[in-house]
Amino acid sequence: MKLQELILFENDDLIALNKPSGLLSIPDREGKEPSLKYLLLEKFNEIFTVHRLDRETSGLIIFAKNAEAHKHFSLQFEARKTVKLYNGLVMGAPVEQEGSIDAPIAENTVKRGTMLIHKRGKQALTDFKVLKNFKIYSWMQFRIHTGRTHQIRVHAKAIGHPLVCDAIYGDGRPVFLSSFKSKFNLSKNEPEERPLLNRLALHASRLKINDLQGNTIELTAPLHKDLKATLQQLEKRSR
Structure with a gap:
């Protein structure tokens, strides 16, 4: 993986990247697996974590390049002054x-590492909009006003439409073309069908934030190939 291919925007204070699904944002406790922050530290002398994305989530993430910028951007996230938009394919x-x-999210004390809606949890607010109805799936936009762990995933499940390929809050099943294409024929060269999508269908698409001079920076992360190809196939079948 070439770091340069992931960079969306860079100036003296921040670097924005389009994180692939499956890559950690920051090192885990063991520190054995590669992470985006580790790749950045190989390029820069120092780098600062401003926010993070779940390992399974792809899309826009920023890191600060100096201590002053780190404080500036972190305070905006804490004060909920940023605009964070995600796109997701739901069941x-x-x-x-x-x-x-608007439903509080707490850690699941029975199943560690997972979250649930519970009154003992912290306030969590997510706006949603259906952008395209494919009947078996829907392409949606989410705006999170709070940054709780697994927030969109938990809230999507709460309204009865978990994210596609979500192994924790949904059925985790991959998307196959044969599941919605009526006359599907497997290629002679392929012994079995390969999935169109086999990872969490959630992408951090846009971020609006102010730089140190007070100017608004609007960043956009294009969809990765797997999610883009899935949507293109769904569009074809819905015409």
Whole structure:
């Protein structure tokens, strides 16, 4: 993996990247697996974590390049002054085309590493909008006002439409073309069908944040190939 191919924007204070699904944002406790921050530290003398994305989530993430910028950007996230937009493919078709989910999220004390909606949890607010209804799936936009662990995944499950390929909050099953293409024929060269998508269908797409001079920076991360190809196939079948 070439770090240069992931860079979306860079100036003296920050670097924005389009993280692939499956790559850690920052090192885990063991520190044995590669992470985006580790790759950045190989390039820069120092780098500062501003926020993070789940390992399974792809898309836009920023890191600060100096201590002053780190404080500046971190305070914006803490004060909820940033605009964070995600796109996700969910199971089924929500009845409500747009709305908000305001439900507290807490750690699941029975199943460690997972989250649930519970009154002892911290406030979590997510706005959602259906962008395209494919019947078996729906392409949605999410805006998170709080940054709880697994927030979109938990809230999507709460409205009865978990994210596609979510092994924790959904059924975890991959997307196959044969599941929605009526006349599907396997290529002679392939012994078995390969999935169109076999990872969490969640992508951090846009971020609006102010730089140290007070100017607004709007960043966008294009979809990675697997998610883009899945949407293209769904679009074809829905015409």
